[in-house]
Amino acid sequence: MKYQILLASIFLSACTTPNHVKTVTSADQVTVYNSNPGYQHRFDNFYKMPKQYPVSCIKDCYPKTPLIECEQGMEQCQYIGNNPILERKSGYRLQWLGHATFSIQTPSGETILIDPVKHQFDWPIDLGFKLTGGFYRNEVPWPSDLESGVDGVVYSHIHYDHFSTQTIKSLGNKVHFFTPLGFAEYFPDDGYQITQMPWFSSAKINGSTLHFVPAHHFSSRIIVPYITEDNDASLWGGWVIESNNKRLFYAGDTGYSEHIAEIAKRFDGFDVCLMPIASYFHKTAGRWYRKVHMTPEDALYAAQELNCKVMIPWGYGNASWKMGDKSSHAPLFRLLGQYPQIHSKTPLIILNEGERIEL
Template structure:
């Protein structure tokens, strides 16, 4: 075939793929929860299961960010590496977990399915990317990204919510339309067009990939993506979720962004003890609006309490780190310092396994 003809055919195929409509499937119905407000402000929008003022079981008040010999950092407790010798808990879950940075994880299931949670390769989508930089926000060091071979073999990509630090359209276009995309309700219209296979899921809805069962579960958060609300208000138009993977009688829980609430107890009651818990510990601190930040993000002590309620056999924290945006934190690793401090203060019995970005562990 003539080279020019071949190039024309390839270009046409790419153009067709980019313009192909997405396939959207909604998984809801009996036994699931679709938490829509039925009256008042934001009627018809999603809401948390346990709204209203909160009381927290534990709050750090003294020496919360004590330095630790387990971290090698620069002078500002940033750009750190966790260096302690760790023992992998003998839970024989079969899951392999690699932390990509911030909320991103590459997961291999016990039977070999490959999945991503909340992958964001570099920065925010434009124009928020530029606006954040002009406003003086911390510009993120890129996270670790799966190899091209791993991307080509992905079975599914799961997103917890539409906030820019968890969902990037450019990354979707790079990953492509081979894997399934599992998302909360209302999420699909945020995708670019390109023949993507998208399943929107209510809380407690389930789906299968081979014999891997994937459950969408509640989180205590919110959603919005439009940064200029007087043009279009998308507040809580789309749902937010955590995720639970189940295979061979073993479970892995990804909490998504969430504040502390009774939904952790609900998840334990429904699914039993959790083998592997991927839990957020950052973005809770703000000098002017700290109450709101903590309402929708767990402090390290909130996370330790939640992990106790879930009966986590091992907890891997996330949200801090050298490739975080440090939103609502003192420094890149302040949340980890507080976690290590509060683990001792609370005499927490939940086993921790700390990853540096790019590291992985088989549990």
């Protein structure tokens, strides 16, 4: 029997194809490390959690609005308001595929997927959640021709709602994957092209340049953070996609910190900003959740600081996992309520899952 197992192992290893991994280095790159008992040389945030946030909603944070229709309360909703007509044309076309996933078509013609997760969490986590009734979502149908036309994929971090090995397999090894440092070991061996990047490094994909920038978050591939070997072993961040002198910013999962000012200092504004507004509320985790996820008012303040010409929020919705949210659309209700309260001048584009827009 042991010989049969050995032969099977040899056969399976012979069927795998090593991945092609490149790690970018740059004179401007930034990488911050931390050491804890038992875990050395782990990644850390660029700046620490602020002692006080620039703006915080205290009461009446979820006002009713005629711009959102819901089946009940703030659950299973559709935004029915009109988005502003923008005179400025950036040349970016995008489709929101739910939660944190976007399909981006750049002004120079590339199709880039951001944090593509097509189904549920990877197995066996999805099975555990299905059995226990937690963190299971409605799925957004992808366009039938999307997977065959993708040039590149960028990932913000390793968490299950942003990184899916099942989706990687469906995209295949003809696509170029761009990731934070420490990601390659999480890919299956099948000849994938992977470029790993530190903060403030850049890489080209045809006519576009991808800049990897900081976020204020953490990483792991387990349910409870800070107790296993992969705690903060891979980096996290956001992305700037630059094409034909136009820039799109994707913040990734992040809390608000001084890293926003650092990004704003290095880039002269953004034509489009994709900003997270969900997963900041938790009865037991409390303030820690806001450390790693923006509230809607945090996102609005950050968009102004970044000089965003337009802001598109994400993270809420009927296809979200509702991790740390009151309901599927509570973050959107709060966003619309806070927008006039903080006197934001950044135009908002609100999408329902699956919708496309040309900017």
